[in-house]
Amino acid sequence: MIEIDVNGKKHNVDATEDTPLLWIVREQLGLTGSKFGCGMAQCGACTMHLEGEAVRSCITPLSRAKGKKIVTIEGLDKSLSEPIQKAWIEKDVPQCGYCQSGQVMSAAVLLRENPKPTDEDIDNAMAGNICRCGTYQRIREAIHIAAKSI
Amino acid sequence: MLDEVKLKRRSFLKTGAITFGGLVLGFQIPMACSKKQGMNLKDIAYHAPNAFIKIGTDESVTIIANHSELGQGIYTSLCQLIAEELEVDWDKIKVEHAPIDPAYNHTQMGPIQATGSSISALSEWTRMRQVGAAARMMLIDAAAQTWGISPSDCSVEKGVVKGNGKSLTYGQLAEKASELEAPDLESIALKDPKDFKVVGKPIKRLDTKIKTNGEAMFGMDASVPNMLVAVIARPPAFGGKVKSFDANTALAIDGVKHVIEIDRGIAIVADGFWNAKKGRDALKVEWSSGTNGNLDTPKQSLAFAKELQSVGRQAEERGNLKEGFGKASKVFESEFEFPYLAHAPMEPMNCLADVKEDSCDIYIGTQMPTFDMLTASHYAGVAPEKIKVNNHYVGGGFGRKSVLDGHIVSEAVQVSKAVGLPIKVIWTREDDIRGGYYRPKALCKVKAAIDENGNPIAWEHHIVCQSFVRGTALEQMLVHDDIDHLAVEGVVHTPYNLPNFKLLWHETPNEIPCLWMRGVGHSFNAFTVETMIDQLAEAAGEDEYSFRKKLLKDDPRSIETLELAISKSKWGQTLPSGHVLGLAIHSSYGSCVAFVVEVSLENQWPKVHHVTAAIDCGPYINPDAVKAQIEGSAIFGITSAYYGELTLKEGAIEQSNFHNYKMLRMHETPFVDVHIVESDKVMGGVGEPGVPPIAPAIANALYKLTGRRISKLPFDKKDFV
Ligand code: FES
Ligand code: FES
Numbered sequence: 001m002i003e004i005d006v007n008g009k010k011h012n013v014d015a016t017e018d019t020p021l022l023w024i025v026r027e028q029l030g031l032t033g034s035k036f037g038c039g040m041a042q043c044g045a046c047t048m049h050l051e052g053e054a055v056r057s058c059i060t061p062l063s064r065a066k067g068k069k070i071v072t073i074e075g076l077d078k079s080l081s082e083p084i085q086k087a088w089i090e091k092d093v094p095q096c097g098y099c100q101s102g103q104v105m106s107a108a109v110l111l112r113e114n115p116k117p118t119d120e121d122i123d124n125a126m127a128g129n130i131c132r133c134g135t136y137q138r139i140r141e142a143i144h145i146a147a148k149s150i
Numbered sequence: 151m152l153d154e155v156k157l158k159r160r161s162f163l164k165t166g167a168i169t170f171g172g173l174v175l176g177f178q179i180p181m182a183c184s185k186k187q188g189m190n191l192k193d194i195a196y197h198a199p200n201a202f203i204k205i206g207t208d209e210s211v212t213i214i215a216n217h218s219e220l221g222q223g224i225y226t227s228l229c230q231l232i233a234e235e236l237e238v239d240w241d242k243i244k245v246e247h248a249p250i251d252p253a254y255n256h257t258q259m260g261p262i263q264a265t266g267s268s269i270s271a272l273s274e275w276t277r278m279r280q281v282g283a284a285a286r287m288m289l290i291d292a293a294a295q296t297w298g299i300s301p302s303d304c305s306v307e308k309g310v311v312k313g314n315g316k317s318l319t320y321g322q323l324a325e326k327a328s329e330l331e332a333p334d335l336e337s338i339a340l341k342d343p344k345d346f347k348v349v350g351k352p353i354k355r356l357d358t359k360i361k362t363n364g365e366a367m368f369g370m371d372a373s374v375p376n377m378l379v380a381v382i383a384r385p386p387a388f389g390g391k392v393k394s395f396d397a398n399t400a401l402a403i404d405g406v407k408h409v410i411e412i413d414r415g416i417a418i419v420a421d422g423f424w425n426a427k428k429g430r431d432a433l434k435v436e437w438s439s440g441t442n443g444n445l446d447t448p449k450q451s452l453a454f455a456k457e458l459q460s461v462g463r464q465a466e467e468r469g470n471l472k473e474g475f476g477k478a479s480k481v482f483e484s485e486f487e488f489p490y491l492a493h494a495p496m497e498p499m500n501c502l503a504d505v506k507e508d509s510c511d512i513y514i515g516t517q518m519p520t521f522d523m524l525t526a527s528h529y530a531g532v533a534p535e536k537i538k539v540n541n542h543y544v545g546g547g548f549g550r551k552s553v554l555d556g557h558i559v560s561e562a563v564q565v566s567k568a569v570g571l572p573i574k575v576i577w578t579r580e581d582d583i584r585g586g587y588y589r590p591k592a593l594c595k596v597k598a599a600i601d602e603n604g605n606p607i608a609w610e611h612h613i614v615c616q617s618f619v620r621g622t623a624l625e626q627m628l629v630h631d632d633i634d635h636l637a638v639e640g641v642v643h644t645p646y647n648l649p650n651f652k653l654l655w656h657e658t659p660n661e662i663p664c665l666w667m668r669g670v671g672h673s674f675n676a677f678t679v680e681t682m683i684d685q686l687a688e689a690a691g692e693d694e695y696s697f698r699k700k701l702l703k704d705d706p707r708s709i710e711t712l713e714l715a716i717s718k719s720k721w722g723q724t725l726p727s728g729h730v731l732g733l734a735i736h737s738s739y740g741s742c743v744a745f746v747v748e749v750s751l752e753n754q755w756p757k758v759h760h761v762t763a764a765i766d767c768g769p770y771i772n773p774d775a776v777k778a779q780i781e782g783s784a785i786f787g788i789t790s791a792y793y794g795e796l797t798l799k800e801g802a803i804e805q806s807n808f809h810n811y812k813m814l815r816m817h818e819t820p821f822v823d824v825h826i827v828e829s830d831k832v833m834g835g836v837g838e839p840g841v842p843p844i845a846p847a848i849a850n851a852l853y854k855l856t857g858r859r860i861s862k863l864p865f866d867k868k869d870f871v
Binding site: 015016018019020023026027028030031032033034035036037038039040042043045072073074081084085088089092093094095096097098099100101104122123124126127129130131132133134135136137138139140 | 222367373498543545808
């Protein structure tokens, strides 16, 4: 049994230490907001926060997550999730929506670190998140809108 | 893609409230004409409820969506259509995925329940408004009867009926309304479009909240008690088979429970994805490579080039080609190559099947529930009416989740049946990129000429590619006179005035499985036509805008679209140094889209700075959804033009994941500025028509920068040094 702290709650999980955090959270904790898109840190659909940093949970082994504070889309602090969600709604950002948990989690770290990001800051911070539906320009606009209320 | 298929059928409205306290209103549609398509739908008895709308005594308004939500916003659009007539509070509306029932069949193709071909809005444009109107009429009738007044003395607003100084809510009236006869379809007078309050307005999508807080349930997120996860080892070469395998190495992995051979490979079943995948990595298996074991891209390209020399099959002819070339002052000949492409939806393929004694539950996000049901029935050995398909939000489809052979479902059903437990099959990204069902490879050749006045005088067009639908249930619908409509679409019946014209299709063998991908045949055919038109314009000494205008003058839709795009762009203005504009226009799926792109070269690679788009899609339900689709289509098309290429070696695809089958990322994304032609023409689609013209618009701009015509996609760095 390995203990992990997800969204402020401690869980004991039964898995080998090489198991990626993504699958523990999705399959054992039943939190399915974080998505599987590539499994090799290419797309960002699985983005979670590990001690406040955005990580690709599909390649983050349980051994690294053990004992650390993990936050998923379901547990994102309201001070960030609310303005971001409001901005996403205002710009009608999502299409299929499959990438959007990851986009929100990456945007949250950006906005926490840099409350007034430029287009270039946004491009850099979001470069690891693919959106096959092509919602990038709306994400960019929504981040600017969210920035105004954070 | 299926715009040729229109089946008229009788339909009537029906109410029912047997298990639901409230008004349930749906269409009852007698099944007809299915044998022809080789589908055995005719004798199936359905028990699923077939409501489109449920109004609860608790004031709930639930709309049952019969098209899949892939991101195109159809759930919101369907609700707008119903809400327009129903006069209901927008915030009260909830959406449910429809089960399978003939009542939910497409009105424009079929008889199947399907989402694709950019034609869902047209399918429901009248039907959903009728459903909304019928429900409103019945609720008003219920109120009028309660008060003993005439329905015409009642008014309704936001779900409240008023009359005689009294008022009753829809929820209060729902039970009584459910006992009334549904109105005759013919008696329903729909609102004049000029009075629309909801349709045609940029109403916010209904699914944004759940798609930003992790709540939206995709097929991948489904689970049921006792479920196990399977990952499948499939033959690397298309057409390969299992020769022998040793299950023990896989079974030695923690958590791996079963190793089972199925028709498409070997399933490793474990307590979760990671262990199943580890089991697959550990599995020792020997494959026979089948007939395609020697197939590689260079060899295939040679075979295509050889096929181009064959006579081909004539898809269209106008005038006399020989006479046309006889009058030519300048003749041009160009060949164009297009690779296989993978749809790569963000959500990899997956399916959860729970095969029981005499029934089977499927959990999936799909564009083709009917085919999935038939597949499940076949593999589970269970009657079709005992199959329950639980559709989910679809994490991107682009055609990939619209499969005719049900291969995704077939894997999960086979494994579940063998194990006796619910099984979720998950494809990795590598499985997705290497697993087939691609946009076909194509080789095209155009020989075209202008006369001494600079007018096109002859056009000979060859398309070499495999059929999209040979051997499938839709072959008879889409292949006519031995011509696959999808292979030649976008060239056949071109709106350009091209006299002395001949179009030939050269069919290549179906060596690897292909499928429609967003834009389908238009995706390569538009590139060929639009870059060729630019070439002719230059030879004629005309600018590419006026040249197109001249050739399109008989097609008002093209002209209006073209003019709008040009007027909103920087056409004719001074641009920053090193920047040029490129133009392309293409009609598909009943709509017309034109792009003006501003392009420069940076680090010997195209940089698209800005895209101006215009679309004429006829009447639209939600202008913002139209814009979103054109924005997304532009990104989709630029991705293919920049990076999209799959290559074969020894019968297998060489690329595997997003590092070598790349997607456009945010920093490469231009701003796409979309304008809609206000139009009362016939409704067209919006999900796909933006894809075909974007790559040729960029290629046409690049020619101005390099002096070289692009004849191969994706772009090659060598073209820009
Ligand atoms: S699934 Fe983790 S980055 Fe793609
Ligand atoms: S919204 Fe579909 S992948 Fe981003």
